[in-house]
Amino acid sequence: MAETAVLVTGAAGFIGYHVARELLEAGNVVVGLDSLNDYYDPALKQARLDLLTPYPGFSFVHADLSDRPAIADLFAKHRFPVVIHLAAQAGVRHSLSHPHDYADSNLEGFLNVLEGCRHNGCSHLIYASSSSVYGANTKLPFSVDDPTDHPISLYAATKKANELMAHCYSHLYRLPTTGLRFFTIYGPWYRPDMALYLFARAITEGRPIKLFNHGKMRRDFTFVDDVTRVVTKLMTLVPTAEPGQNGGAPARVYNVGNHSPEELMHVVALLERELGRPAIKEMLPMQPGDVPETFADVEALFRDVGFRPSTPIEDGVRAFVRWFRDYHRV
Known part of the structure; x- marks a missing residue:
């Protein structure tokens, strides 16, 4: 087992839980941080955390990223060589009604993580951005070389700001x-x-499902097990400063997607099949801050770590529904 710990922020969250478990299964020591806030049911977060707690290499820190002294103390205590920062205030729609949550978690919280890395010898910070940064872009598939200057939600704007902040710290302090x-x-x-x-x-529950843009949406659905494999592979792929690339800073950005957009109505049909009952469909116009289609160009990931998503949507939806039935006993 490794002597030094990896920090996973948002360890009780959806992606954070899966990444932390993958690292623990591989024998790593993991410090998981989460605020366990009530953006959604904290019982689900606690249930994920309960699955991580039995691992001998796992320890949990209940803290808010915006708590500057607590985060500074945590980094000074452990001097994490690798930080996987997945905690954030998520949700496009929530950002329309609760904008300050995004400033606290995604801006101030991220700055505290960057400062912790800068002052305590971190050799690689991996952090979550979002496909939302592509905003009003219409060119498909979305490439990391595309401009991302027109966000259409505050959530997207904070994620773009994270990329800029990270690049700044890479440039100024050579933080990969x-x-x-x-x-x-x-x-x-x-x-x-x-x-x-x-x-x-x-x-x-026999209630209508809301289908925005009258169901005419396509999403690059990506199964979480494919994502965890990417994250763990990237841990050892530490960016280096290369002349003429990324302003000479040791900074990289990748798309993590399935490279195969699915029609939303097809995914609904898969859910209906797996759940064994039809959906009541309520067709609605497009919501503010939303986009009709997402499609990831993942060639850079394939080039650098050999990533190819391997989970068909049919298998992924089946796995999700199996868990859903078990967790909710339906």
């Missing part, structure tokens, strides 16, 4: 940073504010 633009990650232990989860609950 890797940003991951996640594209609609789904799977067991999913977030209940996400579409597939909301649809599954509504279908099982």
Whole structure:
């Protein structure tokens, strides 16, 4: 077992839980941090955490990233060689009504993480960005070389700001940073504010599902097990400063997606099949801050770590529904 710990922020969250478990299974020592806030049911976060606690290499820190003294103390105590920063205030729609949550977690919290890395010898910071940074872009597939200057939600703006902040610290302090633009990650232990989860609950309870843009949406659904493999592979791929690339800073940004957008109505049909009952469909116009399609260009990931998503949407939805039925006993 490794002598030094990896920090995983948001360890009780959806992606954070899966990444922490993958690292623990591989024999790593993991410090998991989470605020366990009530953006969605904290019982689900606690249930994930309860699965991590039995691992001898796991320890948990209950703290808020915006608590500057607590985060500074944590970094000074452990001097993490690798930090996987997945904690954030998530959700495009929530950002319309609770903007200050995003400033606290995604801006101030991220700055505290950057400062912790800078002052305590961190050799690689991997952090979560989002496909939302592509905003009003219409060119498909989305490439990391595309401009991302037109965000259409505050959530997206904070994620773009994270990329800029990380690049700044890479340039000024030679802190190697890797940003991951996640594209609609789904799977067991999913977030209940996400579409597939909301649809599954509504279908099982006989309530209508809300289909925005009248269901004419395509998403690059990416199974969470594919994502964890990417993150663990990238841990040892530490960016280096190369002349003429990224301003000479040791900073990289990657798309993490399935490279195969799915029609939303097809995914609904898969849910109906797996749940064994039809959905009541409520067709609605496009919501503010949303986009009709996401599609990731993942060639850079394939080039650098050999990443190819390997989970068909049919298998991924089946795995999600199996967990959903078990967790909710339906």
